[in-house]
Amino acid sequence: MGKNKVKLDFFKLVKREIRIMLKNFSIIYSFSTFFVIASLIFVFSVNDISYVKIFYKSIVWIVLIFSIMLVSENFLNDDFKDGSLKELQFLGFSEESIIVSKSIAMWVMIMIPMLFLVPLVFVFFQITLHELISLLINLFLATPSLTLISILSSLFSVQLKRNKIIQFVIILPFFVPMIIFTTSTGTLFESYNLNENQFLILIGIFFITLPVCLLAGKLIMREINK
């Protein structure tokens, strides 16, 4: 009975987050526009299209990371400012479910435009269909951990009145393993052939980040109201 209730609560939270997010459509719009423009800037700066073909993964990932960080700041700040973060806490929802529901909503918010944007990348960067599919799977597997980490980072800075850049500084080092294993350009760990078990590693990273982010997020959420 109790467990069932927790599950219901969780779905209720996810539904609420997604409903709010869909009303606030400008975030999705600006996210996708940012993504397109930033990747276009990369293309223009490289000049020779053959280089873009080699580095397409890195470009997509770097642009994605920065756009996610920009979005996440928006995502939690609104909730903190109008007091709904506090409301969720005193209504008895557990901190874990709040964090997970937020990151699920954010993940949906990222993946929906991505589905339309990645074919654009396909056209711009002139990659093959095989590469496109592997990129999509890549995005699908790695974005959950990305959103979790970025939610955590915005939790860190939610109470800062000035100097919001701190959020980026303290959390960017934790993106390093993610970037290494998603792009896996092969130059870093030559002795390892990552392409075969790259997806498995991404799933593994997710299962490491999930408990760590939940624990740390819980600790921070308890600290926020003090």
Next chain:
Amino acid sequence: MNYFLNFINSGDHFSYVLSSYLIVFFIIFLIFILSNTKTKKLEKEFVNLIKNEEKK
């Protein structure tokens, strides 16, 4: 002593080793001096505060 003479005459290696030693000791002494000055400053402030308290 032999080792040291060899080391001095090792040319390129000598400059590498010496510069790395200098850099490391510089960094460590820097943090040492910075912490000392910070603590001294705080101590002075503390003593001043105590004096003001006693005057009142």
Next chain:
Amino acid sequence: MIFNLANPLRFQRLIEKIEPITLNIAIILLLVGLFFCFFGSPPDYLQGETVRIMYIHVPCAWFSLMIYSIIALCSIFSIVFKHTLADLISRSCAPIGACFTLATLLSGSIWGKPTWGTWWVWDARLTSELVLLVIYLGLIIINNAYEDKSKADRYSSILAIIGIINLPIIKWSVDWWSTLHQPASISKFSSPSIDPSMLLPLFIMTFSFFFFFISILLVRVRGEIIQRKIEVIRFNRMV
């Protein structure tokens, strides 16, 4: 026993006794160690004279890890028991650790030039050590970003706990990925793969750096305690 020392004022009295002793020991050991570094140890048959960089590079690397583990332990302690002294120690450890990490990276890169032919290689250990430096910087930034000190302490301890993940990666990166960086030579205490004449200066330098670290840490902790006292006095005046 820990809780006996936990009283910051008692700790401060202890600091005032220990501090000059540790500094003296550190300087004496440093002089002895430098003598052994340059006069008492032979060049390596592979690396030549550059092996002498190892005598400071390795202790710095060890301490960069050790200081982080101290911070992490103190953070866990401060989250569980809400302890002031743990906060003070982890707050004053962070800049020292950052300095040791920076020293490690710089001396290592100078060592790499004659040995590997480049200043920098993107292998697993170097990368993870660089990440450690960035985490240290993040801790320092957080410690100074919040106006409310206790809040800053709580947040930085949470960040430190997340950063623990990096420690095993640094420690075993050379074993997990066969990289350019050589594996640890002194991991097995029974039969270290290093000559005793080289081991001696290494250990002396390690102890010297250890006492240096302790004396810097004590100075900083004393400063933090005084700062809290000043806050108390200011607070008293406000009421």
Next chain:
Amino acid sequence: MVLEIISVYFRRNKRLIFHNFNLKLAKSQIIILIGENGVGKSSLFDLSVGILKPEKGVIKINEIPINEIDQKKKDFFTYLPHKDSLKDYLTVEENLFNWLELIDIKIRKEKVLNSLKFFKLNNLKNNLIGNLSQGQRKKVSLTKLLLSKCNLWILDEPFNGLDINSINKTKKMICNHKANGGSVLLASHINLNIEGSKRIFIKSPKLKISNKITNFDSWEKIK
């Protein structure tokens, strides 16, 4: 006892706010907390709702300690904090329905519209919250009280920014709730009166830090 606060000791930002604080709220009783700004009224509410934890002391709602209620908190009280937790880019109606879903209450749409009529908000039901004035926002969040089924209301400064007419309406609403057996705890920084209510003036404890500091965590000495 609906709400019981027993010998609570609480500090915030190294400042002692409550020292041995006691409060009892019985069934069908109104308590008004009156105090200056920064005296700790909002902290007291956060404490009694379980967001903050006191260092010493117990807080009970319906004879159950607050930290044991956990999942079912929403059935025990309705709390309107200082920040109204209304989303700027949602309409009045959507905000209310979102809230109703969070607290597990299913009500027909007509009833919600009816309750909006109480503060004459029914013309504004499709307006975005961001376009409303401060007083209108307050009215929207007070409308939540009409929809809730909880016995205990905890209201933080409910009369801020309201015109006299609406203040009287709100007072009437609170009195009605009392007559139906509910209990209300509300805070105010001005000296207001509701008939049949008990007024409590809170002052922050006079404190001085002891000269002999042993541990920085416990440095106050009560005068």
